[in-house]
Amino acid sequence: MNVYELDRIEHLRDWLALSHQVYQAVENDLGNCNWQPIEHGEVVKFKPNVRPLVSPKSLFFSEQENMFVFDGEKFRETLPEHGPRVIFGVSACDLTAISYQDKHFRKDPYYQARRQQTLLVGIDCTKPCDGGFCRSVDAGPHVKDEIADLILTPMPSIGGENTGWWLICSSDAGRAAVSGMDLRRADSSWSSWREMNRRHTEAEFKSDVHIINGIQRINARAVPDELWERLAHQCISCSGCSQLCPTCSCYATRDVAEDTNMVRQRVWDSCLMVGFQKEASGANPAAEAGRRMYRYWYHKFSEDYVAQMGRYGCVGCGRCESTCPGSVGVHSIMEKISNA
């Protein structure tokens, strides 16, 4: 594996921006971070250890997109078109979610049109984020080699000051993207420093007893229906959790008129909505709110899905907890079901 030394992260970003459209999480006036394009030469500081409000999910699985047009006679597919892209500075939980989505959407032409043009630059977290529990679900805090093309990991700091970065080329595409860049080869000490850093960071995570217990209880099907029903009363069906959850992938379709054409669109949907499974006849297998709440968490934590997808559906980002206006985000739920 090629590993290089890097003084400033922005230097790498600027290099990649020469040949790619680069997206980075940028903080706005309200202190929220969102994914935005950064041009070559643009002076925007890179902030490590942030968890953007939204994951990069929508850069692959668009919140709303056109699938095809019908002109009255023929249907014509409308695939997204753009050049090579870089998603820059993605943390381990979000990268794990992308690799999970890669599996789910492996044969989806719209997702793959975007994904295959995209290079992922990951970054190791050096402290737990607010509400994050990636460590408990094997999704962080460090980036695994196979889920990013390039990985940034900090060199040991001196007096709290960052002294630079190691740049790990973890895929052929990553190596190709930095070839030609003026970089120093790193000496072999990087891997033991990185390992030490990981252990330090992992030790800083808060207790995850409720998560582990909750997962066990879900899989033992030990949570009574009545409790799911009671918990579900706190859900106001805003679908905020599904929107922000980097692994939620459900969508609905709709037809819209455009001039004389008809366009089929797909839009994000959520299994927590009462009409999600409602059939035209009115029959609704998921009519009960408790059933839908169970569904959501079953999809995130069931071993049945581990067998299919190779891991839990939750990557421990904690976004559902911070967005939920009721109190049925991941920590609240797991707390309640593990104590039930």
Add this chain to the structure above:
Amino acid sequence: MLDLTPQSIRLVERYEDGTDIDHFTFEPVDKSKGLPEFADPAKVEPGQFFMLSIPGYGEAAFTYAGMPDDQGRFIALIRRIGSLTEALFQMKAGDTLGARGPFGKGWPDLNGNKVLVIAGGCGLAPVAAKIDALIAAGSDPVVYFSARNEAMLVMREERSRWHKQCKVYEAVDDIDSAKGSYMHGRKLPDNLKQIEAEQGKFDHIITCGPEGMMEAVCRIVTEAGHPADHLWLSLERRMHCGVGLCGHCYVANHLVCEDGPTYRWDQLGELVVKERAIKPPAEQVDMAVNAGSCCRG
């Protein structure tokens, strides 16, 4: 890579075939490059479905009520129930729509077995092509078909053909107002007993209809000693893609569009344990009530 874009099809013919139910024939508009898969008799299996697009109204799943012929013409039995089907019922021969498929797992190969097919209402559509296939294979299926009333005895033409080709039992719930002579639809357990008395035991049973009816059938026949792993049914769930992407059709960790819609009763039972997808069978077997509560009934 999947193709989520339909291809143009033409409405060839439609006629009324039950209350608010029409019998549709479609064919691909462009056959210049051979038949598209959804209209290719070599690619479609009985029990599979296709996604029908009505531009401006969306897309929904419909089962093949007859296999495509060598011209690529295929049949669907469609019930007018919502906005998409309402729009479809406004269309006339020659109009253009879209289709893609075939999707899902078809019925298992039961050729050479003694098979009883039990259908309720529009649930006759998903088993119709299988009945044809079993007849063609010389397997002499026995058909039991039940509907709410005489007007809901769908697929007239197919049934009058089957009457000459195999044994067909017919039942209606509303027996008093019926002109013809039928079994009493509400007496499902008695009817099944009578069929077995006349025909002997069956190797396999296939059932399709409202979920309540299918549950009742499965409970009655398994209690009478029919093995659960020789019992098959077809589920209906809301579907937006048909190919395992949109997530709507879940039952536990299955997606009915890909893993179903046909299931073996014991295997479905395992799923139900994971997520009570099917409520425990109702005490009373009331075909009229059950039939009214499901798309296919």
